[in-house]
Amino acid sequence: MNRFGNNNVFHISTVWRILTILSAILFILIFVKGIGSVDNMTYDEEAKSLENVLRKDIAHCYAVEGTYPPSLDYLKEHYGLYYDEDKFYVDYTSIGSNIMPDITIIPKQEP
Numbered sequence: 672m673n674r675f676g677n678n679n680v681f682h683i684s685t686v687w688r689i690l691t692i693l694s695a696i697l698f699i700l701i702f703v704k705g706i707g708s709v710d711n712m713t714y715d716e717e718a719k720s721l722e723n724v725l726r727k728d729i730a731h732c733y734a735v736e737g738t739y740p741p742s743l744d745y746l747k748e749h750y751g752l753y754y755d756e757d758k759f760y761v762d763y764t765s766i767g768s769n770i771m772p773d774i775t776i777i778p779k780q781e782p
Contacts, residue, residue, distance in 0.1 A: 721754050738768035
């Protein structure tokens with residue numbers, strides 16, 4: 672037995688190991704949070720882009736035909752509208768042939 676040694680003292684190398692592990696865990700958590708944030712922003716941008724495309728197709732239809740499209744299916748068939756129906760629900764309410772339709776884009780799932 673070493674009566675002059677103190678077994679209760681932390682060594683500097685042990686402290687550095689603990690700090691290194693905690694830093695790595697913190698870095699991984701920040702990285703994962705950042706990826707989630709980018710994913711949310713991408714999802715929001717995709718919804719905005721879909722709304723812009725819908726409005727352009729509706730305006731194009733009105734300019735060419737003189738009436739607003741009667742339904743969303745009409746835009747799909749005649750103007751090539753395509754979007755991911757698994758991600759978004761589009762509520763398209765046609766009020767009349769000479770009144771701009773009401774468009775609401777609802778995400779089906781949280782990003």
